[in-house]
Amino acid sequence: MGRYIIKRLLQGIPLLFFISIILFVLMMNMGDPVATMGGRRVTRASDYERLRRQLGLDKPIYTQYLYWLIGNDWTKTDVDGDGVAETPGTRRGVLRGDFGVSLVSRKPVLQVIGERLPNTLILMLASEFVIIVGSLLVGVYSALRQYSALDHIITALSFIGYSMPIFFIALLSMYIFGVLFKRWGLPYLPTVGMFDPQAGKTTAQVLWHMVLPVLSISIISFAAYSRYIRSTMLEVLGQDYIRTARAKGLPRREVVYVHALKNASLPIVTVVGLDLPLLLGGAVVTERIFAWPGMGRLFLDHVSRSDLPVVMGILMMIATAVVVFQILTDIVYAWLDPRIRYEK
Amino acid sequence: MLVLLFIYAFGGALIFPESYANYTDTSLRLSPPSARHPFGTDTIGRDVLARTIYGGQISLIIGLLAVSIESLVGILVGALAGYYGGFLDSLLMRITEAMLNIPEIFLLIVMAKFFGGRIPEIHLLGRVFSGSVIVIVVIIGLTSWMYLARIVRAEFLSLKENEFVLAARATGTSNFEIIFRHILPNSIAPIIVSATLGVANAILAEAYISFLGLGVQPPTATWGNMLDGANNYLESAPWLWFFPGLLILLTVLSINFLGDGLRDALDPHSRAV
Amino acid sequence: MTMLLQTIDLKTRFHIPEGTVYAVNGVSFHISEGETLAVVGESGCGKSVTMMSILRLLPAPPAEIVSGQALWGNRDLLRLSENEMEQIRGREIAMVFQDPMTSLNPVLTIGRQLTESLRVHLGMGPAEAAQRAVELLEQVGIPDAAHRLGDYPHQYSGGMRQRVMIAMALCCHPSLLIADEPTTALDVTIQAQIVELIKKLRDQLHMAIIWISHDLGVVAGLANRVMVMYAGFVVEEALVDDLYEDPRHPYTLALLAALPRVDRRRDRRLKSIPGAPPNLLVEPRGCPFAPRCEFAMERCRFEIPPLQPVQGTHAVACWVDVTTGGPR
Numbered sequence: 045m046g047r048y049i050i051k052r053l054l055q056g057i058p059l060l061f062f063i064s065i066i067l068f069v070l071m072m073n074m075g076d077p078v079a080t081m082g083g084r085r086v087t088r089a090s091d092y093e094r095l096r097r098q099l100g101l102d103k104p105i106y107t108q109y110l111y112w113l114i115g116n117d118w119t120k121t122d123v124d125g126d127g128v129a130e131t132p133g134t135r136r137g138v139l140r141g142d143f144g145v146s147l148v149s150r151k152p153v154l155q156v157i158g159e160r161l162p163n164t165l166i167l168m169l170a171s172e173f174v175i176i177v178g179s180l181l182v183g184v185y186s187a188l189r190q191y192s193a194l195d196h197i198i199t200a201l202s203f204i205g206y207s208m209p210i211f212f213i214a215l216l217s218m219y220i221f222g223v224l225f226k227r228w229g230l231p232y233l234p235t236v237g238m239f240d241p242q243a244g245k246t247t248a249q250v251l252w253h254m255v256l257p258v259l260s261i262s263i264i265s266f267a268a269y270s271r272y273i274r275s276t277m278l279e280v281l282g283q284d285y286i287r288t289a290r291a292k293g294l295p296r297r298e299v300v301y302v303h304a305l306k307n308a309s310l311p312i313v314t315v316v317g318l319d320l321p322l323l324l325g326g327a328v329v330t331e332r333i334f335a336w337p338g339m340g341r342l343f344l345d346h347v348s349r350s351d352l353p354v355v356m357g358i359l360m361m362i363a364t365a366v367v368v369f370q371i372l373t374d375i376v377y378a379w380l381d382p383r384i385r386y387e388k
Numbered sequence: 389m390l391v392l393l394f395i396y397a398f399g400g401a402l403i404f405p406e407s408y409a410n411y412t413d414t415s416l417r418l419s420p421p422s423a424r425h426p427f428g429t430d431t432i433g434r435d436v437l438a439r440t441i442y443g444g445q446i447s448l449i450i451g452l453l454a455v456s457i458e459s460l461v462g463i464l465v466g467a468l469a470g471y472y473g474g475f476l477d478s479l480l481m482r483i484t485e486a487m488l489n490i491p492e493i494f495l496l497i498v499m500a501k502f503f504g505g506r507i508p509e510i511h512l513l514g515r516v517f518s519g520s521v522i523v524i525v526v527i528i529g530l531t532s533w534m535y536l537a538r539i540v541r542a543e544f545l546s547l548k549e550n551e552f553v554l555a556a557r558a559t560g561t562s563n564f565e566i567i568f569r570h571i572l573p574n575s576i577a578p579i580i581v582s583a584t585l586g587v588a589n590a591i592l593a594e595a596y597i598s599f600l601g602l603g604v605q606p607p608t609a610t611w612g613n614m615l616d617g618a619n620n621y622l623e624s625a626p627w628l629w630f631f632p633g634l635l636i637l638l639t640v641l642s643i644n645f646l647g648d649g650l651r652d653a654l655d656p657h658s659r660a661v
Numbered sequence: 662m663t664m665l666l667q668t669i670d671l672k673t674r675f676h677i678p679e680g681t682v683y684a685v686n687g688v689s690f691h692i693s694e695g696e697t698l699a700v701v702g703e704s705g706c707g708k709s710v711t712m713m714s715i716l717r718l719l720p721a722p723p724a725e726i727v728s729g730q731a732l733w734g735n736r737d738l739l740r741l742s743e744n745e746m747e748q749i750r751g752r753e754i755a756m757v758f759q760d761p762m763t764s765l766n767p768v769l770t771i772g773r774q775l776t777e778s779l780r781v782h783l784g785m786g787p788a789e790a791a792q793r794a795v796e797l798l799e800q801v802g803i804p805d806a807a808h809r810l811g812d813y814p815h816q817y818s819g820g821m822r823q824r825v826m827i828a829m830a831l832c833c834h835p836s837l838l839i840a841d842e843p844t845t846a847l848d849v850t851i852q853a854q855i856v857e858l859i860k861k862l863r864d865q866l867h868m869a870i871i872w873i874s875h876d877l878g879v880v881a882g883l884a885n886r887v888m889v890m891y892a893g894f895v896v897e898e899a900l901v902d903d904l905y906e907d908p909r910h911p912y913t914l915a916l917l918a919a920l921p922r923v924d925r926r927r928d929r930r931l932k933s934i935p936g937a938p939p940n941l942l943v944e945p946r947g948c949p950f951a952p953r954c955e956f957a958m959e960r961c962r963f964e965i966p967p968l969q970p971v972q973g974t975h976a977v978a979c980w981v982d983v984t985t986g987g988p989r
Contacts, residue, residue, distance in 0.1 A: 058482070059482065059485060059486060059489065062482050062483065062485075062486040063486040063490060064485055065491070066483070070498050070499065071498070118685040136427075191722070203641070203644070203645070204641060206644065207588070207637060207640040207641040207644050208640075209637065209640070210595070210596075211599050211615060211629075212629075212633035212636065212637055215615075215629050215633060216633070221625055223626075270656075281720075283763065284760060284763040284764040285763065285764055285767070286757060287764070288758060288764045288765065288766070288826070288829075289777075290718055290750065291716060291718055291750055291755070291758075292750065292755075292777060292778045292779055292781075292829065293747045293748070293749065293753035293782060294751075294777055294778070295747055295781065295782065298777075298781075306766075306769070307768055308767070310768075321488070321490065321491035321492065322492075324491045324494075325492055325493035325596075328491075328493050328494070328497075328600075329596060329599065332600060343494065343497070344497070344600065347497055350501075359494060359498070363490055366489045366490075366491075367489055380768060381767075382767070382813035382814050383813070
């Protein structure tokens with residue numbers, strides 16, 4: 045088991061390299077970062093050139109990538125343009141934990157991201173929780189009551205939910221729970237931000253403001269997983285070993301929740317692991333609509349200003365999160381499935 | 389259902405000329421649905437109904453074109469990786485895996501910036517399209533081929549060991565011909581299913597980035613960019629976002645339905661994920 | 662001998678999209694304490710469905726038990742609640758299935774699967790149950806049993822898994838064991854071992870066995886009585902020797918002719934039965950074997966023959982007397 049984990053971790057490292065190279069190439073064409081720096085206009089051509097040199101943007105792409113990766117404090121750059129490299133570099137590179145400095149705010153990238161990361165994290169965690177617990181309940185229920193009226197309704201609803209664009213869910217739920225509820229004099233949900241500025245950032249406020257964003261992020265995956273869990277559960281319930289368990293005279297709940305669910309959870313674990321990118325994508329749209337101060341909005345803001353270090357930092361973080369999450373999934377899978385656990 | 393939506397988007401054009409969709413009547417800004425404007429008017433007084441018709445055309449076309457690109461890239465990558473194996477396979481699959489690990493929407497946004505604003509407007513069939521339509525088609529195609537590539541690769545891996553392929557090889561058929569004449573036709577079922585579902589995803593992808601303001605640029609309407617900024621009018625003009633959103637939902641829903649049906653009909657072994 | 666289980670006119674159908682499958686069409690039989698009854702027939706003839714109907718293991722829908730009784734003592738199994746059934750399954754009637762590769766849960770340890778029934782039915786604690794599980798595994802011939810409790814099914818071979826299945830079935834000393842082709846999926850040498858094991862355990866534990874098989878050869882050395890089934894009907898029932906020496910149903914005759922025998926000349930060809938088993942989607946109207954039967958008469962095609970005694974316990978469902986070739 046220990047060796048398996050190490051093996052998976054080692055596989056993740058070249059993958060992240062690959063991702064970083066692809067992203068870096070894409071970054072190179074994202075618009076001129078100097079032109080939009082901090083909103084100031086750089087008018088003089090010499091200033092412009094100097095800034096480009098300072099940022100290393102005049103270097104060929106592989107050099108820029110190298111600097112980004114391992115830093116440039118071991119070499120000198122030519123900032124004044126006289127052809128002699130005289131200024132020692134200050135960047136230490138991603139591998140040593142330096143993601144550079146935001147071109148917009150002049151703050152270290154890690155700090156910029158760090159301010160927003162927890163906000164996105166609580167959204168994601170809450171959504172994952174809602175999705176997994178909710179779809180397990182619904183999926184198992186409709187598998188056990190296959191072809192019942194409620195099962196048909198659930199199946200139809202989950203098909204619709206699965207096809208919903210996130211923004212439509214978001215706007216619709218905002219309109220119903222925010223606008224209409226308010227109009228009807230019912231207790232209504234807040235639609236903007238993380239907390240009411242007058243009430244301050246209390247836990248209750250944040251939770252209250254989280255309801256709609258979490259709902260929006262969750263519905264698609266919730267619908268998809270319910271369908272998936274239902275079909276997996278049905279398949280497992282038709283297996284010979286379930287018949288064996290019943291022939292042994294085990295109580296029904298033990299057959300369902302021990303014998304069936306443990307097997308059914310195997311494919312589900314894989315899907316949960318693969319879907320993190322989807323969920324993160326949903327968070328971008330959701331954060332934008334609900335004005336949630338998370339990574340998604342940070343990303344949109346900084347993309348529009350061509351703030352390469354921040355954009356690159358966010359993307360790498362997300363890629364890392366996805367890779368790590370997948371490894372985690374594999375480990376959980378191996379832990380659940382003895383056939384894999386004992387293989388190597 | 390799908391047919392109805394196509395009729396809506398393309399037949400509707402016979403009733404309303406395109407100029408009507410872009411016709412600005414500032415005296416009628418944000419008027420709620422009425423007999424003259426069944427879906428209401430938008431922020432500068434354009435008729436929402438007419439715009440959903442023309443937007444629908446663009447959205448559906450984007451969906452179909454993007455899937456063509458997606459299929460082209462996906463089949464090519466999958467076929468090459470699956471057929472030749474070895475170094476080429478591991479290189480292509482590492483790239484595929486790397487792309488899969490970045491959420492599609494982030495890739496789309498970055499790509500939209502990457503290609504953004506360089507293509508001029510296009511005149512075709514007497515109509516003006518924003519060049520961004522082409523950009524969107526290309527980037528959606530380029531960010532969505534990975535699943536298809538994996539499916540095609542898996543098909544190729546299993547099919548290339550079959551006798552009929554060995555026989556073709558023994559008779560000296562060229563690799564090109566084996567790939568496209570012998571193996572590909574045999575793996576067409578999962579490709580069709582995946583491409584069908586791909587149309588739904590492409591329409592959604594267009595909607596997402598247009599919604600974020602990075603997609604198709606005005607005046608060309610799509611269901612997605614009609615929603616851009618709609619949350620500012622969440623309360624005052626719900627018809628602005630409701631109708632385009634509903635149309636996207638219906639389209640995606642019916643395409644998914646079709647895809648599911650196709651899967652059951654063509655490929656009974658696979659399971660919905 | 663005391664009657665253990667008596668089934669009367671059992672009918673089971675499956676409702677599937679293509680129509681209704683008439684799987685079991687009025688099966689009646691009985692088994693006494695300590696007796697071994699073999700149920701023989703081609704695959705799909707309703708042997709397993711009959712037994713699973715009695716244990717109520719069929720998923721409903723699509724299965725529906727239309728009518729009949731299955732008397733266990735003075736209780737009708739078909740009318741018990743699910744809770745009461747759980748008390749009987751595994752404790753009083755146990756079942757061993759055909760394919761040991763798929764019949765054990767792959768993600769639970771052998772120990773866990775063995776001790777479950779002990780906990781549920783006998784109320785044993787974990788330590789006591791584990792102790793008993795080791796004894797059981799030793800009893801069915803698993804070496805080093807104590808160390809193998811923590812293993813998972815994939816670490817066992819096919820024959821060993823079937824031994825585990827048998828140990829699981831026998832752990833609560835049931836008075837009836839239903840063995841559903843327990844040797845079919847195994848190698849020939851392993852088959853013989855499993856048959857021997859079950860014989861040995863039967864004699865130790867004095868339990869009755871219903872042995873389902875499509876192989877008359879295996880049955881001969883094991884059973885007291887044989888019941889032959891075809892298309893959801895019982896066509897013949899007799900003591901083992903009577904059946905082999907004096908078969909009365911054309912289908913039984915054909916089955917025996919298809920069996921290789923050492924006392925026959927080598928050059929004689931084994932006979933296969935012409936035609937295919939009937940379509941179970943059609944409600945049976947006459948003798949189900951009539952289309953393939955060389956003795957068939959007009960009457961056979963539209964009237965279902967009842968199971969009638971011919972001699973002592975020997976009963977047959979046929980309008981024809983095969984000894985004469987004429988009507989009975």
